[in-house]
Ligand SMILES: [Zn+2]
């Protein structure tokens with residue numbers, strides 16, 4: 127089969143099309159013909175060698191939708207032909223976190239594609255339980271975003287930040303794949319959304335996603351404007367998709383007892399925090415990543431009901447994966463880049 131593999135860790139051009147052996151499903155797995163795969167910032171970091179586990183000759187990609195074409199010996203053949211979206215975490219299933227429904231916390235787990243076997247390929251194998259049925263009115267490209275970034279955004283906004291109708295929410299990196307969906311999820315519970323972007327070109331799409339206010343801030347100095355927009359009250363929650371160069375301003379945008387949920391760290395490096403600010407405003411700082419099965423079911427439901435519109439910025443073919451990664455690095459596309467077709 128054809129697959130996009132990594133010649134070596136490094137730049138986008140390390141991604142190349144190769145002919146590899148089609149995988150056979152293990153007893154509890156299914157074989158999917160991949161119809162669409164999203165390009166995640168996680169893939170970009172892994173390709174560049176900034177995430178442990180990624181290596182050469184591996185196929186990346188965890189945002190996958192496709193059709194089941196074969197089943198392992200312990201899986202009913204009834205599901206052959208089913209259209210499915212993939213829950214992206216391969217977890218142990220038996221630890222206290224998995225049994226509590228929090229597969230995102232499992233120690234014995236990894237993101238699909240991190241160690242190869244990912245979705246930038248004609249076929250991929252996943253555990254049968256990770257293959258969730260796609261509602262009939264949802265297309266493959268849209269469904270590819272159900273786990274990540276949409277499920278990831280459900281976890282961050284509704285799970286970690288517990289956003290509700292009374293919340294004023296600040297979203298950084300609002301024009302990215304996470305941000306554009308977080309805006310819609312926050313609006314689905316009637317929160318007020320203040321969105322921040324460094325890119326004037328992304329303002330219109332951020333407004334279309336439903337943001338109440340958009341701050342375009344090339345230098346990421348946005349806290350005084352947040353202060354003005356909130357009548358000097360600050361926000362109740364921050365969904366921090368950028369962190370690098372923005373976390374200090376996010377903390378300064380917080381009202382008392384606010385929560386800052388870190389989901390992305392664009393530069394993959396450390397940032398300084400002012401403890402005095404955190405203490406005086408009683409700010410809670412939390413992390414969030416991936417989703418639970420429940421989050422992904424909710425994401426598919428929100429998509430099927432038209433409450434969350436998957437924001438697809440660009441469709442490319444699988445052989446154009448390197449171009450997709452380059453566009454991601456340049457932050458040139460608002461919304462997700464989807465690979466589909468050879
Ligand atoms: Zn992702």
Ligand SMILES: [Zn+2]
Nearest residue numbers: 218221224232
């Ligand atoms: Zn587990």
